Amino acid sequence: MPLHVPPAPAPALRSVLAALGSPTAVREARTPALRSAQGPLSPELPLPVHVLDRIVPNDPAPRTRLAAWRFLIRSEERAVAAADTVLTPDGWAFSHFFEGPYLVSTELAVKQAEASAAPCRARLLSIPELYMLTLWLHGDTDADAAASVLAPTDVLVPLAPAPPGIAAHHPRRVADLLPVMTLRVTPGPLLSSA
Known part of the structure; x- marks a missing residue:
């Protein structure tokens, strides 16, 4: 398998396992699928979540910041939620459970990446300016999960739902997708009325 998934920090995994073991945390979660799941729940596919806070025109290697670790929560053969x-100042801590379209979309993008011939390290990249989440396939398989440079040759797979004009599940190199994203956030010229 050419897709490398980095191991999550042990405290992050422990905090999710503790939350899954807490009837209160699961019962109070706003995830109906998690509350109604039958059988054991297990956190899988830990992915570091990076955030690209600002898209800057002509920036060939934008920097991101590591914001979270996300785990898909499985019940039997399917993901029912994410955590x-x-x-925090004390280390990695559980934040929340959630569900929604990005669960299925993440699994689909990972399957696509596993079928790829090129080795890569999987991450998630959130782009708040576009309300967009992507699977980030970083070309350096030995890179630290916290490394924050978005290389032009890295591949981004927009997850569904993707912003208008950007196709979901269509892998694109950063060098090719970044100009499209820049156009989406750059205000156009004001039209004057004559």
């Missing part, structure tokens, strides 16, 4: 952990 995020965040870095």
